[in-house]
Amino acid sequence: xxxxxxxxxxxxxxxxxxxxxxxxxxxxxxxxxxxxxxxxxxxxxxxxxxxxxxxxxxxxxxxxxxxxxxxxxxxxxxxxxxxxxxxxxxxxxxxxxxxxxxxxxxxxxxxxxxxxxxxxxxxxxxxxxxxxxxxxxxxxxxxxxxxxxxxxxxxxxxxxxxxxxxxxxxxxxxxxxxxxxxxxxxxxxxxxxxxxxxxxxxxxxxxxxxxxxxx
Amino acid sequence: xxxxxxxxxxxxxxxxxxxxxxxxxxxxxxxxxxxxxxxxxxxxxxxxxxxxxxxxxxxxxxxxxxxxxxxxxxxxxxxxxxxxxxxxxxxxxxxxxxxxxxxxxxxxxxxxxxxxxxxxxxxxxxxxxxxxxxxxxxxxxxxxxxxxxxxxxxxxxxxxxxxxxxxxxxxxxxxxxxxxxxxxxxxxxxxxxxxxxxxxxxxxxxxxxxxxxxx
Numbered sequence: 556x557x558x559x560x561x562x563x564x565x566x567x568x569x570x571x572x573x574x575x576x577x578x579x580x581x582x583x584x585x586x587x588x589x590x591x592x593x594x595x596x597x598x599x600x601x602x603x604x605x606x607x608x609x610x611x612x613x614x615x616x617x618x619x620x621x622x623x624x625x626x627x628x629x630x631x632x633x634x635x636x637x638x639x640x641x642x643x644x645x646x647x648x649x650x651x652x653x654x655x656x657x658x659x660x661x662x663x664x665x666x667x668x669x670x671x672x673x674x675x676x677x678x679x680x681x682x683x684x685x686x687x688x689x690x691x692x693x694x695x696x697x698x699x700x701x702x703x704x705x706x707x708x709x710x711x712x713x714x715x716x717x718x719x720x721x722x723x724x725x726x727x728x729x730x731x732x733x734x735x736x737x738x739x740x741x742x743x744x745x746x747x748x749x750x751x752x753x754x755x756x757x758x759x760x761x762x763x764x765x766x767x768x769x770x
Numbered sequence: 771x772x773x774x775x776x777x778x779x780x781x782x783x784x785x786x787x788x789x790x791x792x793x794x795x796x797x798x799x800x801x802x803x804x805x806x807x808x809x810x811x812x813x814x815x816x817x818x819x820x821x822x823x824x825x826x827x828x829x830x831x832x833x834x835x836x837x838x839x840x841x842x843x844x845x846x847x848x849x850x851x852x853x854x855x856x857x858x859x860x861x862x863x864x865x866x867x868x869x870x871x872x873x874x875x876x877x878x879x880x881x882x883x884x885x886x887x888x889x890x891x892x893x894x895x896x897x898x899x900x901x902x903x904x905x906x907x908x909x910x911x912x913x914x915x916x917x918x919x920x921x922x923x924x925x926x927x928x929x930x931x932x933x934x935x936x937x938x939x940x941x942x943x944x945x946x947x948x949x950x951x952x953x954x955x956x957x958x959x960x961x962x963x964x965x966x967x968x969x970x971x972x973x974x975x976x977x978x979x980x981x982x983x984x985x
Contacts, residue, residue, distance in 0.1 A: 654880075657954075660961070665874045692985075701983040706965075735968055739872075743965030746875070750921075750958030753950055758984065766981035767969065768916040770907075 559584050559614035561607050561629055563592045566646060566690045567620035573694035575600045577724055584610030586632065611637035616644065616717065617679075623649035623668050624661065630672060639678035642714040644721070645669045645741075646685040646693070648748050657752050660745055667741035673710065680714035682707060683741035684722065687751060689761035696726045696764075703764035704731045708740030733767065774799050774829035776822050776844055778807045781861060781905045782835035788909035790815045792939055799825030801847065826852035831859065831932070832894075838864035838883050839876065845887060854893035857929040859936070860884045860956075861900040861908070863963050872967050875960055882956035888925065895929035897922060898956035899937065902966060904976035911941045911979075918979035919946045923955030948982065 560571040561584040574581045582603040585593040593604035604610075611617050611633040621629040626647045630638065649668040650658035662668070669683040684707040685693045692699055705727050709715040715734070722732050735743065747765070755761050775786040776799040789796045797818040800808040808819035819825070826832050826848040836844040841862045845853065864883040865873035877883070884898040899922040900908045907914055920942050924930040930949070937947050950958065962980070970976050 657957070659880045665869075699983050699985045701981075703981075703983040733969075734972065736972055740968050740972075742872070743968040746961040746964050749961050753955050753958040754948075754982065757949065757951055757955075758982075760984065762985035764983055766916075766918075766983050767973075768914050768918040768979055768981050769973065769975065770914045770977035 556580070557613060557615045558582070558618065559610035559616075560618045560620055561585075561610060561633060562620035562622070562647075563590060563596065564620065564622065566693075567618075568592075568596050569690040569694055570618055570620055570646070571596065571602065572600055573725060575602050582610040582613060584633065586629075607633040608637055611641075614641065616642045618644045618646065619672070620646050623647040624651060626668060626672065627675060630676060635676050635678065638676050641679060642711075642717050643672070643676070643679040643681045644685075644718055645672055645681055645683050648686050648745055650748060657749060660748055662742065662745065665742065667739070667745045669708075669741035669745070670738050673738055680709070680711040681738060682709035682711070682714050682718040683738060683744060684708075684718055687744050687747050688764045692762065692764055694725050696731070699762060699764050701766060702731060703766045704733045706733050706735050706740065706744045708735040708738055708744070710738045771795070772828060772830045773797075773833065774825035774831075775833045775835055776800075776825060776848060777835035777837070777862075778805060778811065779835065779837065781908075782833075783807075783811055784905040784909055785833055785835055785861070786811065786817065787815055788940060790817050797825040797828060799848065801844075822848040823852055826856075829856065831857045833859045833861065834887070835861050838862040839866060841883060841887065842890060845891060850891050850893065853891050856894060857926075857932050858887070858891065858894040858896045859900075859933055860887055860896055860898050863901050863960055865963060872964060875963055877957065877960065880957065882954070882960045884923075884956035884960070885953050888953055895924070895926040896953060897924035897926070897929050897933040898953060898959060899923075899933055902959050902962050903979045907977065907979055909940050911946070914977060914979050916981060917946055918981045919948045921948050921950050921955065921959045923950035923953055923959070925953045
């Protein structure tokens with residue numbers, strides 16, 4: 556599949572590299588066409604890079620892996636016309652570090668960032684997933700033993716199924732892909748970040764994930 | 771131990787009943803001395819009931835099991851002098867249902883309810899715990915199979931150890947009592963509630979809990 560990964564940080568590069576390894580045609584999107592990190596990544600992985608708009612425009616599926624506080628600006632740069640009708644996988648977290656660590660989760664009016672993105676780009680098919688774990692676990696769930704989970708939610712069932720297929724290709728078994736229903740489920744997963752960050756500190760590692768145990 | 775449980779809802783009665791069963795001298799505290807539910811509970815369990823102030827005044831350890839949005843008022847009614855020097859176990863969640871379901875988590879200024887309580891009652895020794903699961907699991911963790919966890923945090927190490935002892939007596943093994951450090955860890959556990967509520971809906975049961983899996 557032709558996939559655009561927007562965001563050249565650790566998360567974006569990790570996802571883009573995994574997608575390349577899985578045989579997808581990946582373009583890493585960044586603010587400028589000559590972004591140094593994106594250029595280096597593309598050369599190393601025999602893949603493409605370009606502006607947010609160029610990347611999204613040529614893609615069938617778009618991954619938002621930009622920082623949550625700049626995600627809206629990045630998607631505006633990508634352009635509504637380049638997102639329309641496409642599955643838009645949002646893996647970002649709206650973490651506001653403006654007052655230092657720990658950051659606050661920015662959820663104006665109680666809505667998640669994913670819902671804000673869906674409102675701003677009503678023709679995109681937004682699916683929230685993967686934002687509740689470190690990037691190495693996202694693409695290699697076997698790295699953490701046991702029945703830990705990945706959450707997925709979105710308003711478009713077909714888009715959610717397409718993203719679930721991607722998760723399966725990353726190594727996530729069906730039983731551990733937890734469907735939270737419509738996109739408002741992202742409120743819960745985005746607000747999980749303060750606990751995640753706290754645990755990263757107390758456990759001394761980011762290599763962990765949450766499980767759900769039932770009676 | 772002489773324990774006051776403030777709050778006559780399902781959580782308060784469940785905790786109070788467990789503490790009676792464990793041999794503690796329990797007083798269930800409510801707004802009025804003749805609260806119908808508290809009177810009935812006390813008669814049934816051969817235990818005591820009384821106002822928030824009477825309950826807290828006679829206790830060595832106080833449990834806040836009131837609804838999070840009325841917790842501050844209940845603790846003010848209990849009285850700072852009746853809380854001073856005592857371990858105050860906060861199991862409540864500041865869920866604001868004023869705009870319907872799902873509720874928002876009320877964390878003014880980014881601080882947790884537990885921290886607000888500690889600020890308002892600086893001589894109490896506040897420990898946050900048990901707020902991330904349904905009340906039946908709180909007092910009977912074996913009800914849910916597997917390595918699910920309970921979080922504990924607080925600024926007073928001795929108070930936290932006393933609460934950890936209580937958790938052990940409820941059946942929580944040490945390896946599943948997760949110390950999140952100081953009381954600001956409650957920001958993470960209180961913000962877990964939107965995901966918990968969402969999962970209750972999608973799983974169709976409250977009989978579940980979270981686990982933490984490490985690489």
